[in-house]
Amino acid sequence: MGIPATPTPLQGWARLDDLVHDVRERFARRRGQLPTVIPYTGFGTTTRIRVLCRVLLTKTPRPGSRDARLMLRREERVRGWRSFTSVPVGDVDVVVTAGGSEHVVRADRGGVVDVGVDVALEPGWNTITLRTEHSEPVDAPVYVVPPDARFGVVCDIDDTVMVTALPRPFLAFWNTFVLDVHARTPTPGMAVFLDHFVQQHPGAPVIYLSTGAWNVAPTLNRFLGRNLYPQGPLLLTDWGPTHDRFFRNGREHKEQNLRRLAAEFPDIRWLLVGDDGQHDEEIYAGFAREHPENVAAVAIRRLSPAEAVLAGGRANTPDTGPAEIPWVSAPDGAGLAEQLGRAGLIRTL
Numbered sequence: 001m002g003i004p005a006t007p008t009p010l011q012g013w014a015r016l017d018d019l020v021h022d023v024r025e026r027f028a029r030r031r032g033q034l035p036t037v038i039p040y041t042g043f044g045t046t047t048r049i050r051v052l053c054r055v056l057l058t059k060t061p062r063p064g065s066r067d068a069r070l071m072l073r074r075e076e077r078v079r080g081w082r083s084f085t086s087v088p089v090g091d092v093d094v095v096v097t098a099g100g101s102e103h104v105v106r107a108d109r110g111g112v113v114d115v116g117v118d119v120a121l122e123p124g125w126n127t128i129t130l131r132t133e134h135s136e137p138v139d140a141p142v143y144v145v146p147p148d149a150r151f152g153v154v155c156d157i158d159d160t161v162m163v164t165a166l167p168r169p170f171l172a173f174w175n176t177f178v179l180d181v182h183a184r185t186p187t188p189g190m191a192v193f194l195d196h197f198v199q200q201h202p203g204a205p206v207i208y209l210s211t212g213a214w215n216v217a218p219t220l221n222r223f224l225g226r227n228l229y230p231q232g233p234l235l236l237t238d239w240g241p242t243h244d245r246f247f248r249n250g251r252e253h254k255e256q257n258l259r260r261l262a263a264e265f266p267d268i269r270w271l272l273v274g275d276d277g278q279h280d281e282e283i284y285a286g287f288a289r290e291h292p293e294n295v296a297a298v299a300i301r302r303l304s305p306a307e308a309v310l311a312g313g314r315a316n317t318p319d320t321g322p323a324e325i326p327w328v329s330a331p332d333g334a335g336l337a338e339q340l341g342r343a344g345l346i347r348t349l
Contacts, residue, residue, distance in 0.1 A: 034058070035089045037130045039140030040217055041233040043205055045264070048118050049142050051096050052233060053130050054214055055111040057087040086215075088112075089132075098128035098142070110238040112214055116264075123147070123203070143232065145265065149203035151296055152265065153194060153230075154258065155273040156280055157210040157220065160301050161190050161229060186227040187301060189333030196337060197271060197346050198230045205268075206232030209257055211250030213237060251279050258287045262294045269296035271345070273336075276329070277303045281319060288321035297326040297345050299336045 040052035088111030096103045099119040107113045123146035131137040145152070158164050163185040198204050206229075212220065214236045221234065237253050261270065272287070272295060274280025281300060288295040298321065320327040328339035340346045 034134045035092060035132045036135050037094060037132055037138050038218075039130055039138050040214075041221075041231070042128070042140060042142040043207070043233045044116070044121075044142065044144055046121060046123060046144055046147060048116055048264075049098065049121065049128075049144065050233075050264075051098075051105060051113055051115055051117050051128070051130075051140075051142075053094065053113045053140060054217075055089040055092055055094065055107045055113070055132055055135075057089055092132055094130055094132045096128060096130055097137075098126075108238070110214075112238055143205055145205050145268070146203035149201075149205070150267060150269060151197075151201040151204045151271065152261075152268045153197060153204060153206045153232075153271045153273060154209050154261065155194065155206065156275060156278075157208055157212065159187075159275040159277050159303060160273060160280075161187055161194075161208075161227075162223065163187055184223050186223075186229075187332060189335075189337070190301070191227050191229045191333070193333030193337045194230050194273070195228065197340075200346055205265075206230040207235060207261065208232055209235045209254055211237055211253060251283060254279075254283050255287070258283070259290075262287075262291045266294070268294065270294055271296050271299060271340075273299045273301070275301040275303055285319035285321035288325050292322050292325060295321075295325050297328065297340060297343060299340060300327070300329045301336070302329045302331045304331065 034057065035055050036058040038054045038056055040054070042050050042052050044050050088107075090107060090109040090111050092107050092111070093104050094107060094113050096105055096117055098117065099121050101119060103117045103119070105113055105115045105117065121142070121144045123144050126142045126144055127139050128142050129137045130140055155161060194206065198206060208220070208224070210220075217234050217236055220236075225231070235253075235257050237250065258270075258272075261268070272280075272284040274284060281298075284295075284298045284300075288298065326340065326343040326345065328336055328343070330336045330339060337346055
């Protein structure tokens, strides 16, 4: 019989996190809190969709009551640090009703559901229903990409669609625990640029790929809607330690999702939008070399000198990927649109 492996310090932190979560969950349930499904925007093809939601314990009223119907609206108004006080329900079944059929999926240890479901739906915006034991059914929007769509957008959030102007070590803390939707500043011209691209490529999906936590998804969605960005799903990360690191690997999160998009939409060529203050250039260049057939162009928002200092600087020699893929850079959306117009991917504004 082998000797049991000694837990590493990181595994110990993950186990401690699980223990704290178990205590919080038992306490919340004793107080009468019940599971509530928080729906996120999903997307997919006419035969398979990606379902996104989270299960939290909340002060849920009696099912069927008027207060229960208002629960989702109350949860959507939670922002900042309050979004981290809710207790996630891990390893729980969620029933997905879509296309006239039901499918049972399972939330992960953080209460997040991010799974593919085989279902027949019409192209365009659809509505599916999500529920778990003791919860009211909730509707979730799902965008089904038309089979003839050939273009899409993958867009970063921090320093790309919104100006943060904060040191990277404090960025996650500020956006998560302090800042609300009214205080966030949109990047000049970026919403118009993205909307213009989508209008010129009917059916093009817009995916917002960020290293932010799922806890702030409602706040980010309100920011995007308030500033007239194209509607689209968020692909975020879970919060807290794993068994091999204290926090989720943001770069790995982006790389894995780009590869998954390439596999799920082999006929789509993506416009990859990011900024030069983090790892977007390296990530996009690597993906472009790995899947050149799935990249239409790369558009990088160039930070101001002050923003670049706060973001930790720029790469001395930025990797621009394969020479045949257009790579443009500008400080705002108008500049990016102008350069992509020269490449023939968009009619200039």
